[in-house]
Amino acid sequence: MDRYGFVRVAAASPEMRVGDCDFNKDRIIEMIRRAEAQQIEFLVFPELCITGYTCADIFRQTILQDSAVKALQEIAEKTRGSLMVVMVGLPLNVKGRLYNCAAVIQDGAVLGLVAKTYIPGYNEFVEHRWFSGAEELETPDIHIGGKAVPIGNDLLFVCEDNDNLGFGIEICEDLWVPVPPSGYLAQAGAVLIFNPSASNERVGKAAYRTSLVESQSARCVAGYVYASSNIGESTTDLVFGGHNIIAENGILAAQSERFLDSSELISYDIDVIGLLSYRASLGTYRAGRNASRYRRIAFKANPVRRDTLQRRIERHPFVPSDRSQRDERCREVLSIQTSGLMTRIRRTGLSRPVIGVSGGLDSTLALIVTVRAMQRLGLPASQIIAVTMPGFGTTGRTYNNAVQLIKGVGAELREINIREACLQHFKDIGHDPDIHDTTYENVQARERTQILMDLANKHNGLVVGTGDMSELALGWCTYNGDHMCMYAVNAGVPKTLIRYILQWYAENEADEAIRGILLDIIDTPISPELLPPSGSGTIEQKTEELLGPYEAHDFFLYHVVRWGAPPAKVLRLAEQAFSGTYSREQLLAWLKVFYKRFFSQQFKRSCLPDGPKVGSISLSPRGDWRMPSDMSPTLWLKELEEL
Structure with a gap:
C-alpha cells in the first residue's frame, strides 16, 4: 500500500x-x-x-x-x-x-x-x-x-x-x-x-x-x-x-x-x-x-512508491462525465428538490412562495424548482412572489435576466431597490458607505432577507432559499442574510452541478424564450454583486477570483467529506485530476483557503434551515454532518504547510 x-x-x-x-x-x-x-x-x-x-x-x-x-x-x-x-x-x-x-x-x-x-x-x-x-x-x-x-x-x-x-x-x-x-x-x-x-x-x-x-x-x-x-x-x-x-x-x-x-x-x-x-x-x-x-x-507488507495513480480521478466528482448519466442525475436532482418543496408547501399551507431572484445561477435554480412545485400542486405560477432587489453591485445583465425570467415563468414580479434602505442603515449604524468592507456587503444581504421574510409574513408565504452546498462549505453567505430562509431547496446541490441542471431544464422543459435567458445566466460570471460594478457596467466582484474556482473547492469538499481524505492525499488527487489546468502551487493555495473557511464557517451550517439532501453528501447538522463550530484546523493546516 x-x-x-x-x-x-x-x-x-x-x-x-x-x-x-x-x-x-x-x-x-x-x-x-x-x-x-x-x-x-x-x-x-x-x-x-x-x-x-x-x-x-x-x-x-x-x-x-x-x-x-x-x-x-x-x-x-x-x-x-x-x-x-x-x-x-x-x-x-x-x-x-x-x-x-x-x-x-x-x-x-x-x-x-x-x-x-x-x-x-x-x-x-x-x-x-x-x-x-x-x-x-x-x-x-x-x-x-x-x-x-x-x-x-x-x-x-x-x-x-x-x-x-x-x-x-x-x-x-x-x-x-x-x-x-x-x-x-x-x-x-x-x-x-x-x-x-x-x-x-x-x-x-x-x-x-x-x-x-x-x-x-x-x-x-x-x-x-x-x-x-x-x-x-x-x-x-x-x-x-x-x-x-x-x-x-x-x-x-x-x-x-x-x-x-x-x-x-x-x-x-x-x-x-x-x-x-x-x-x-x-x-x-x-x-x-x-x-x-x-x-x-x-x-507481508508491500510498501510501494508510484508517480501516478492507475485510477480515474474525476475532476467534477458531483457531475457524471457520461452525458446520459449526467442528464439522469440532473432530472433526478430536480425531482428531489421539487418534491421536497411541494411537501413543505402542502404541509405548512403556505401556498405563496417568496423568492429573491438575482439573475445568478442559484436563485435561477430555486425559481425553476418553485415553478415546477407549483405546477405539480396544481397552483398557478402567479402565486409565486419573485422579488428582484437591485443594490450597489447589480449589473444590467443580471437585472435584465432576472426580470425576464420572472416574467417568462409567469410569477408575480416585485422590484424593490435596496439602495436607499441600505444608505439609511449605514447612517443609523455610523458606517461610511465609501468603505466597501464586510459591513457594506452584509448590510445589503440582510436587507434583502428582511424584505423576503416580511413579504412572506404579509402574504402568508414561505421564503424559498437560494444558497447552494458549495457556498455553505466555504461559508460564502451572510449570516442571517442569504444564509437564512424557510426552506433551502439548493442546500444539497454543489455549484458545479447547478449549471448542468439549468442546461438540462433549458433543453428538456423550458420554452424557447426561457431557454435563451437560462443559457445567458449559465454564461454569467459567479458573483454576489455586493460591490459596485466596473465603469463599463460589468461584474467586478467575481467569487472565483477571490476564493478559487468552485470546481476545485467542490473537488476538495467531495474527498474531505465523502472519503475522509487528509490534506496531502486531497492535494495528490487534485494534482492528477487538474493536471494541465492548475499548478500544484495554485491547488495548494486554494486548498488552504478551503480548510480555513470550512472550519471557521461551521457555525453557519450549525443552524442551517431545512432543505433536501440530493446526493452522497449533505452538510446539514441534522443529517450527514456534525462538527463543532469552534473546531481547530491546526492539524490540517500544519500538514498543508509541510507540503
Whole structure:
C-alpha cells in the first residue's frame, strides 16, 4: 500500500490449454512477471487456472492432480523475493475428496488455500460431480512441499504490519448465491475481495455478471476483483470469454474486453483508506461481528512508491462525465428538490412562495424548482412572489435576466431597490458607505432577507432559499442574510452541478424564450454583486477570483467529506485530476483557503434551515454532518504547510 492508502490490484486471464499444467504454469509465471513490472500488489487468476476449469471427469485422474500441485510449487518458487500476493486456482485431493481451491502465494510460500463454498449442479454446471464443498473438509490444513498450509473457507488474510489491510476470497458461484461469503469476510475486516472464476458466456450474462460484482462491492464497501477463464477453455458445450472486472464500492473501475485469444490483464488502484473511512461512518456495517469465525493468515507488507495513480480521478466528482448519466442525475436532482418543496408547501399551507431572484445561477435554480412545485400542486405560477432587489453591485445583465425570467415563468414580479434602505442603515449604524468592507456587503444581504421574510409574513408565504452546498462549505453567505430562509431547496446541490441542471431544464422543459435567458445566466460570471460594478457596467466582484474556482473547492469538499481524505492525499488527487489546468502551487493555495473557511464557517451550517439532501453528501447538522463550530484546523493546516 502506498503512502496515500492505495493498493494496485489486478485480474489476469492467461492463455491456457485444458489439462496442460506445464503450459498453464508457464503462462501464469509470465503474467506474474508482467504484473511485477507494473508494481501490482495483488494479482488474481481464474478458477482452476493451473488445470483449466473444463477438465470434467479428468479431474479424477491422479496424474492431473499431482501435476497441478507440482505446478503450484513451481509457481510459488518463482515468486520468491517478490512481495506481490498472487492467487491461482487448482483442484486438491484431501482425504479422498476433491476441492476447488484458490492458493494464495507470496515470496515463495503458499500462505493458504481457500476452498470453494458453493458447488453448482444446475443447467450447464455439473461441478458437484467432481468437487465437494468447503464444509466437507475434515482438516484445517494440508501439507504441500513438506509444509502445513491452512485450508478452508474460513481464512482471512491480514497484513502483518497493518491490521486494517485484509482480504478474502470467494470462488465463482460463491458470488451468485443469495448470501455470498464475501459479505461475512468484509464484516470480519476484508477490504479487498478476490474472486477466481470460470464463468461461461451467454447472451446478456456479461451485464448481469458485472452488476453482481458492482453491487457486491457496494454491499461490502470493498474493492472487488474478479478474474474469469478465457477462450482457451474447452468449447465442447460452452465458450468462456475471459471477463475480468474490478469494482470499488459499487463503481465499475475497470473491465476487460472479452473473447481475446491472448493473455489479458487489467489493473486499478483501490483506495483502501477511503473505503475504511467510509466503513467507519456506517453505524450498521459491523452489525454481524464475524471476525471470530475466521482464521487470520498473515502476509507481508508491500510498501510501494508510484508517480501516478492507475485510477480515474474525476475532476467534477458531483457531475457524471457520461452525458446520459449526467442528464439522469440532473432530472433526478430536480425531482428531489421539487418534491421536497411541494411537501413543505402542502404541509405548512403556505401556498405563496417568496423568492429573491438575482439573475445568478442559484436563485435561477430555486425559481425553476418553485415553478415546477407549483405546477405539480396544481397552483398557478402567479402565486409565486419573485422579488428582484437591485443594490450597489447589480449589473444590467443580471437585472435584465432576472426580470425576464420572472416574467417568462409567469410569477408575480416585485422590484424593490435596496439602495436607499441600505444608505439609511449605514447612517443609523455610523458606517461610511465609501468603505466597501464586510459591513457594506452584509448590510445589503440582510436587507434583502428582511424584505423576503416580511413579504412572506404579509402574504402568508414561505421564503424559498437560494444558497447552494458549495457556498455553505466555504461559508460564502451572510449570516442571517442569504444564509437564512424557510426552506433551502439548493442546500444539497454543489455549484458545479447547478449549471448542468439549468442546461438540462433549458433543453428538456423550458420554452424557447426561457431557454435563451437560462443559457445567458449559465454564461454569467459567479458573483454576489455586493460591490459596485466596473465603469463599463460589468461584474467586478467575481467569487472565483477571490476564493478559487468552485470546481476545485467542490473537488476538495467531495474527498474531505465523502472519503475522509487528509490534506496531502486531497492535494495528490487534485494534482492528477487538474493536471494541465492548475499548478500544484495554485491547488495548494486554494486548498488552504478551503480548510480555513470550512472550519471557521461551521457555525453557519450549525443552524442551517431545512432543505433536501440530493446526493452522497449533505452538510446539514441534522443529517450527514456534525462538527463543532469552534473546531481547530491546526492539524490540517500544519500538514498543508509541510507540503
